[in-house]
Amino acid sequence: MIYISVAEMAKKWGVSERTVREYCSSGRVAGSFMTGKTWNIPEDAQKPMRKARSRKIPVEILPRLKFEKNEQVKGGLYHKIQIEMTYNSNHIEGSRLSHEQTRYIYETNTIGVDDKTINVDDVVETVNHFRCIDLMIDMADKKLTEKLIKQFHMILKTGTSDSRKGWFAVGDYKKLENEVGNLETTHPENVKEELQKLLNDYNAKKLKKLDDLLEFHYQFERIHPFQDGNGRVGRLILFKECLCNNIVPFIIEDSMKLFYYRGLHNWKDERGYLRDTCLTEQDKFKEYLDYYGIEYEN
Numbered sequence: 180m181i182y183i184s185v186a187e188m189a190k191k192w193g194v195s196e197r198t199v200r201e202y203c204s205s206g207r208v209a210g211s212f213m214t215g216k217t218w219n220i221p222e223d224a225q226k227p228m229r230k231a232r233s234r235k236i237p238v239e240i241l242p243r244l245k246f247e248k249n250e251q252v253k254g255g256l257y258h259k260i261q262i263e264m265t266y267n268s269n270h271i272e273g274s275r276l277s278h279e280q281t282r283y284i285y286e287t288n289t290i291g292v293d294d295k296t297i298n299v300d301d302v303v304e305t306v307n308h309f310r311c312i313d314l315m316i317d318m319a320d321k322k323l324t325e326k327l328i329k330q331f332h333m334i335l336k337t338g339t340s341d342s343r344k345g346w347f348a349v350g351d352y353k354k355l356e357n358e359v360g361n362l363e364t365t366h367p368e369n370v371k372e373e374l375q376k377l378l379n380d381y382n383a384k385k386l387k388k389l390d391d392l393l394e395f396h397y398q399f400e401r402i403h404p405f406q407d408g409n410g411r412v413g414r415l416i417l418f419k420e421c422l423c424n425n426i427v428p429f430i431i432e433d434s435m436k437l438f439y440y441r442g443l444h445n446w447k448d449e450r451g452y453l454r455d456t457c458l459t460e461q462d463k464f465k466e467y468l469d470y471y472g473i474e475y476e477n
Contacts, residue, residue, distance in 0.1 A: 180210070182219040192226045193477030195462060198469045202227050238474045241422045244316050253286075256471050257316070261285055263430050264418065265308040268411045270433040274301045281305055303338045308411065310334050315415050319422040322382055325375060331412045332405050341407055353406040360444060364403035373402050387424045392417060393453055397446040427468070427475050429460035 185203075189196040203211045203218045207227040211220045237243040240256075247257035266274075266281040275298060276284075283291040284305055290297065311334050318327055333350030341347045346354050352370045356363075365373050381387075381395045396417050403409045414431060421428035431439050435456055442453025468475050 181222040183222050185218050185220065188220045188224070194226075195466045195469055197466055201469075238472065240428070240468065240473055240475060241316075241319055243471075243473055244319075244422075248313060248316055256467060256473065258285075259467060260430070261309055261312055263432075264312060264414075265305055267430055267432045268414050269301070269304060269308060271431065271436050271439075272408075272410055274298075274304065276301045276305060285309060300339045300341075304335060307335050307337060307339075311411075311415055315419045316422075319419050321423075323378065323416065323420060323423075325378060328374075328404075328412065328416065331415050332408055335408050335411060347406050352404050355406065357403055357406060359400065359403050359409070360440060362401075362444075364401060370402060370404045374399075374404050377402065387420070387426075389426055389457065390450065390454065392420045392424070392426065393446070393450070393457065395420070397443055397453070400443055425476060427461050427465060427477075429457055429464045431456070431460055432463075435460065 183191075185196050185199045189199045192199065199208075199220070200218060202208050203213075203220065208220060208224050210224060211218055213219070237246050243255075244257050244260070246252070247255045252258065262278075262282050262285055265285070266276070266278045269276065269281075280291055280297075283289070284302065290302060311331050314327075314330060314334060321327070329350050336342055336347075336349045342349045348354055352374075353367050356366060358364060377395065377398050381391070384391055396413055399413050399416065400409060405412065418428045418430070420426075438452070438456045442456045445452050465475065467473075
């Protein structure tokens with residue numbers, strides 16, 4: 180009998196290592212045993228079937244998110260996405276709210292104040308991002324449009340100090356040139372044309388794979404259509420399009436920011452950087468799905 184490790188079996192079955200350990204510890208993998216703290220798993224072991232759930236509760240990602248959102252379920256996947264995606268996406272862009280403060284705002288609709296100064300825009304954009312996620316879920320299975328992209332920006336930036344600046348176009352394209360990572364972006368007068376072309380080319384593809392989504396994300400960030408908020412809008416689009424195309428979604432964590440930026444910067448020459456970063460985050464998201472008993476394709 181040939182035995183393999185948890186990591187090898189996780190790769191073979193297309194699940195997280197945590198899931199494999201849970202299968203073994205619950206006795207669902209015939210012939211597996213521990214040596215010290217290490218599981219030994221028969222190479223030909225069959226992947227356990229998922230436990231049956233009541234069909235009243237959706238077991239696919241998007242239906243589950245819509246169910247939990249509409250029923251206001253606490254502690255589920257929808258709840259977790261609201262907190263994790265909002266905290267990490269805002270933090271990547273410089274928000275100083277902590278993970279706990281983000282959670283507190285979401286769960287209590289109040290602000291937890293300690294001895295530190297809180298930036299009002301951080302709070303406003305946190306609440307706005309919660310609303311963006313709701314829109315993202317509602318529109319997840321719809322075609323990506325220019326109107327929807329502008330809606331994301333409108334919701335995200337409404338009520339911020341930027342919205343009170345005469346030259347800052349909330350929910351519309353930038354009026355002034357901007358840069359991202361010291362790289363030039365599309366001039367304001369060309370944004371509409373370039374973004375429409377990008378959308379037309381993208382939507383013309385009937386079967387979209389992860390690289391197609393990442394190519395769109397790269398091109399969107401290169402255009403940088405809005406004065407500010409492009410990263411967060413871009414990541415909302417990326418998550419939405421994963422849901423729309425039956426691809427396991429993922430959240431870019433603040434701790435992976437530098438790898439994420441490197442991936443975007445080098446996308447044209449080396450796609451592996453961004454792809455591997457996103458696949459790593461996708462593996463983390465699969466652990467959420469395994470925990471909540473949600474089905475997905477590997």
